[in-house]
Each structure stands twice: as structure tokens, then as C-alpha cells.
Amino acid sequence: MREDARLAPLCAAPEYVRVQFEPLISSIERSPPLSPSPSWSSPHCVASQRTPTPSHHSTKTATTSMSAAAAGSEAGQAGETETVGDGAGGGDGRDLDRERQVARDNNTVTDEVVLDELDDLFALLAAQRRGEMLFAEELGKPDDEINFLRAAMYIAMHRRPDLQRVEDAEMEIAELAADLEKTLPPNPADRFPLRTLKAIGRYMFEELGFQGNQEEFYDPRNSCLDEVLARRKGIPITLSLVYMELARRVGMPMVGVNLPAHFMIRPVVDEMEVLVDCFRGGEILFVEDVEEMLKKHYTMGDGETVTIDRSFFQDEDVKPRAFFTRMLTNLKQIYFNRDEYASALQIIGYQSHCAPDANVLLYNRRDGGICLFLMQRYEEAVEELTGYLKDSAEGPGAGGADRQQVVQMVTAAQDQLARAAARNSVERAVGAPEEVDDE
Secondary structure, three states: OOOOOOOOOHHHOOOOHHHHHHHHHHHHHHHHOOHHHHHHHOOOOOOOOOOOOOOOOHHHHHHHHHHHHHHHHHHHHHHHHHHHHHOOOHHHHHHHHHHHHHHHHHHHHHHHHHOOOOOHHHHHHHHHHHHHHHHHHHHOOOOHHHHHHHHHHHHHHHOOOHHHHHHHHHHHHHHHHHHHHHHHOOOOHHHHHHHHHHHHHHHHHHHHHOEEEEOOOOOOHHHHHHHHHEEEEEEEOHHHHHHHHHHHHOOOEEEEEEEEOOEEEOOOOOOOEEEEHHHHHHHEHHHHHHHHHHHHHHOOOOOOOOOOOHHHHHHHOOOOOHHHHHHHHHHHHHHOOOOOHHHHHHHHHHHHOOOOOOHHHHHHHHHHHHHHOOOOOOHHHHHHHHHHHOOOOOOOOOOOHHHHHHHHHHHHHHHHHHHHHHHHHEEEEEOOOOOOOOO
């Protein structure tokens, strides 16, 4: 299935609701009550709760802990030898003192390790959150001022939250464009559009080796621009972005063409009705070629035809919100299918800043509630899903299968909250068992 064949969350009940949630709700009803996970932030700006990679500082502290433990072991052995040699029976006190001191030292070092790990975690969450906020700031600009490259790199920060990588990507694209410029006629008047498109394609796909990732199409790295630049592999929309950035820098502006089965781009040139398929090596296609491709994609019969409305050739707007909504929808669907709901929730946070219309924003809220439900954050899930039901009551899909599924999730979440509240009430009434002092 191609990159955008599952854009259902934008307009109707997605397939994953029907496939995944009915069995899940049934299993929850049979399971013991589960307490909700702690909330790190609001559902519209949630950072992933991945375990951070330990920094050199935390590694050093862990090594210190191991050294202290080893030293404590040696001290204990020395104390035992001394007791045997003493023969007076006074060694037991010294042994106990040493053991207590080693225990205190180990506890201190363990506390330091825990604090360092917490620092790393909060630093990671803050960095990931920063990527979303920078994306929101970029998308808040007028359409013609939005930097597509930086916005895409801010999205990539949800996986690798290093702001320096944004600067590195801009520098790399600038260097590649400078090399591309050397292959073109020095006089811009001699740069005929079709020849320029072919030159860009040769440079990007033959010389640099960019290619569509057919084997691992749903790898999330294909949607992260830093990874696409590093691995020279991507999906149609990210490869198109690289092509657009190179083309713009050599005087060939391009815009996206949001086809239903395959993202493409086209040059902004009068009376030039061609499209570029970056997933297939920068192949230049006429509209008739694309219509035939779509016909095969939808497995239509010989008597059936697909006709593309050519009016989009007169539309020269870049439409960044539609572009990034499509890119983020790909990522959201990938994370849903991989059961990585915290990452999907991150992407929904990004989507809230670029939704091109109210319907997209509404369905993003639904998908956020679904994520929270699957993460067992039931209180937040109820808030988001009931909000979606209320806001969509007069909108498309009212009373359909989508709403029925959402109502089931709300009911299941409320049941879990009620059972957890009842259990907590019983525990408070009974009281915690008193600890028995062995001494």
C-alpha cells in the first residue's frame, strides 16, 4: 500500500479503529482494573516517553557505583580477615560499621544515578517539545515565508531532538545545490525548463544516489528529513522535498501535487503540464501517464478511466499546511501500526499546528484520544473523545461507525476509571498494613 492510501483519519473512521479497538475493549472488560499512567503534558502537546540514551555523565556515575560496590566487597573481605586474626571478638563491631558505611555509600551513588537518569529524561522531553514548538512557530508564518526545510527538520526532532541537525541539513542542501549549479548553463536564460528538470534528476538520483525505499516503505526514518539525507532513501513526499529545495536554489520553483495515491511535484512554468515522480528516480510524466498509473493503482477495468482535473496547473500556491499534514499523517499511521502510541501522540501534537481546515483538526483530536486510550491514560482519553463526539455531532460521519467506536472507547475508559476509584476507596478504608519491625 502506498504512502497515502490510508489517509482515512482525515475524513472517516480509519480502518485501525475497527481492527484494533473492538478486541482491545473486550480484553479490557475481562482484565483487572488498571490505574491510568501519569500525565506528562496535555494531549495536544505530549512528548514521547521513550527511555533516554544515557549520557556520558550518567555512564560515569554508573561506573562509579560499580567501583564503590567492588570496593565495598573488598572492604568486607578485609574486615572478615581482620576479625579472624584478632581473636578477641571485637571484629564483629568493626565489620558491621564497615557494612553500614558501604551500604550508605552505595545508596548515595544509586540516588545520583537515578537523578542523572531523570535529568536525561526531562532534557529529552524538553528537546522533543522544542521541536514541536519550533514547528508551530514556523507554520505560524504566512505561507510564502515558511521554510519547508526547517519545518521538516523540526518534525524529525521528535526522533533525534538535536537542533544542530537542522543547521547541518540546511548547510548540506546549500552545498549540494552549489554543486548542482555547476552542472547547469551559467546564463539563466539558457536553462530551458525540461533540460533543467532532467539535470536535477540526474544529479539527485544518479550522482547522489537518492532512491525510493521500496523494501522498507513504512520505516519512520523515511519520513524524517535528516535520515533521508543521511541514508539517501525516502518516500515520495520526503524525496520530493529534497528535489524542491535543490530546484528552488537553481531557479526552478516547484510545488506539490497532492494526488490520492502518490505524491508528486511539478514546475511552476507557464504552459508546462508535466509532473516529477521522485519515488521513481525523478521520472518526468505527462498527465496522461499519471492517469494510467492511477488506473493501475485502483485496479480498474479496461472500460474504466481516471481523469485528472488539470486546473491544478493554474494553482501555484505552495500550500505548506496540506504538505505537512500529509507528511505527518504518514508518520502517525506508521506509529499506530507499530503500536508506538506515545510517538503517534507526539505526531498528533505536531498536526494540531498545521491542520489546513477544521475537519482535519477535529479528526486529529479523535486520534489523540485513541492514543491516550491505548496508553491507558483513561481520564485524558475521556476528555478528548467526548470533546470529539460533541464537536462532530453536527459534522460529517455523525451517527456512523466512527462515532459508535468512539462511544465504546469512552464507555470502556469510564469503566476503568470507576473500577480504579472503587479500588482506591477500599484501600483507603482498609488502610495499609503496618510494617513489622524485625529488630
